[in-house]
Amino acid sequence: GNSVTQMEGPVTLSEEAFLTINCTYTATGYPSLFWYVQYPGEGLQLLLKATKADDKGSNKGFEATYRKETTSFHLEKGSVQVSDSAVYFCALSPANQAGTALIFGKGTTLSVSS
Amino acid sequence: GAVVSQHPSRVICKSGTSVKIECRSLDFQATTMFWYRQFPKQSLMLMATSNEGSKATYEQGVEKDKFLINHASLTLSTLTVTSAHPEDSSFYICSARNALNTGELFFGEGSRLTVL
Numbered sequence: 402g403n404s405v406t407q408m409e410g411p412v413t414l415s416e417e418a419f420l421t422i423n424c425t426y427t428a429t430g431y432p433s434l435f436w437y438v439q440y441p442g443e444g445l446q447l448l449l450k451a452t453k454a455d456d457k458g459s460n461k462g463f464e465a466t467y468r469k470e471t472t473s474f475h476l477e478k479g480s481v482q483v484s485d486s487a488v489y490f491c492a493l494s495p496a497n498q499a500g501t502a503l504i505f506g507k508g509t510t511l512s513v514s515s
Numbered sequence: 516g517a518v519v520s521q522h523p524s525r526v527i528c529k530s531g532t533s534v535k536i537e538c539r540s541l542d543f544q545a546t547t548m549f550w551y552r553q554f555p556k557q558s559l560m561l562m563a564t565s566n567e568g569s570k571a572t573y574e575q576g577v578e579k580d581k582f583l584i585n586h587a588s589l590t591l592s593t594l595t596v597t598s599a600h601p602e603d604s605s606f607y608i609c610s611a612r613n614a615l616n617t618g619e620l621f622f623g624e625g626s627r628l629t630v631l
Contacts, residue, residue: 437622442627443624443625444521444608444622444623444624444625445559445608445622446622447621447622453550473579490558490559501563501564502549502610502620503549503610503620504563505558505559506556506558507557507558508556508557510556
């Protein structure tokens with residue numbers, strides 16, 4: 402079946418450090434891949450997405466590349482800020498399954514200190 | 516961009532009462548809405564899929580008589596927690612898929628339910 406596996410947190414970094422949050426998936430065909438961010442006490446916001454292999458999604462300094470060969474969609478940022486502290490969820494939308502819900506990873510908590 | 520609004524954002528109720536949470540798509544038509552439940556420091560658990568004009572499809576283990584879902588229009592879905600108990604306390608999040616079905620979901624701000 403379809404599933405998403407994220408690295409377990411929490412991830413604790415100092416400001417301006419490099420961030421990587423690993424995400425791998427299991428799915429048939431070519432799912433769409435997403436990263437969502439949840440700030441404390443809020444709902445989820447789409448951070449970036451990629452819909453086909455080798456696509457790179459980017460937003461607010463975050464990037465993730467859809468790697469079909471390694472079934473991965475790792476999230477990276479070159480220099481994190483305190484305001485990036487949040488929970489990050491990797492998710493997929495199954496290929497050719499119109500109307501189905503997203504499948505989420507368990508989330509990774511990022512804490513950035515100044 | 517597309518906006519999904521949930522109301523109320525926070526609700527506290529006594530055990531045994533029922534609580535209704537609304538989810539509205541403000542600038543697009545949503546043929547499908549999803550209701551998730553999030554436990555502290557955990558991922559989102561899909562509760563049910565709500566299709567406009569038809570009965571909701573519940574995930575295994577979710578009591579349909581406890582969590583009533585209505586999707587009467589293309590812009591509104593409601594979740595009613597009936598006879599709420601403390602174990603129903605949670606963060607409930609709805610999401611909506613644009614009728615154009617681009618694969619992207621838009622999420623509401625979430626509703627935190629506390630049952631005393």
